[in-house]
Amino acid sequence: MPVAVGMIQSLGFPSILAAADAVVKAGRVTLVYFDKAERGQFAIAFRGPISEVKQSMDAGLEAVEKTFGGEIISHYIVPNPPENVVAVLPLEYTEASEPFR
Structure with missing residues (x-):
């Protein structure tokens, strides 16, 4: 099955939290990465079918x-x-994300 990686970087924690929530609820994807970027920016990465x-x-x-206050x-x-x-x-995919695949 072809897979893809999606990445979203936004300004502010509330907006990236809302994005992560919406991403995993909208499709069969797994959140595989979350981190602070720079200057109040945050990033998430998720994987799943294209x-x-x-x-x-x-x-x-x-x-x-x-x-x-959210900005893409x-x-x-x-x-x-x-x-x-x-x-x-x-x-x-890590051991922590494996149960959610």
Whole structure:
């Protein structure tokens, strides 16, 4: 099954929390990464089937826009990431995320 990685970076913790919530509720995706970016920016990454990632991305972006003070800094989807990208970047399924696949 072809998989994709989606990434959303936003300004402010409330907006990224709303995005993460919307992303996992909108499709069969797994949240695999969360971290602070810089200057009050936060980022999340999620993986799943390509069609589900696209659907979840739309829901996450809408959630950021609806959150007071939320601002989308960047977002993108990488369909079928090669193994060398997954090995280097923190996008792999971990033991902590495995129960939610």
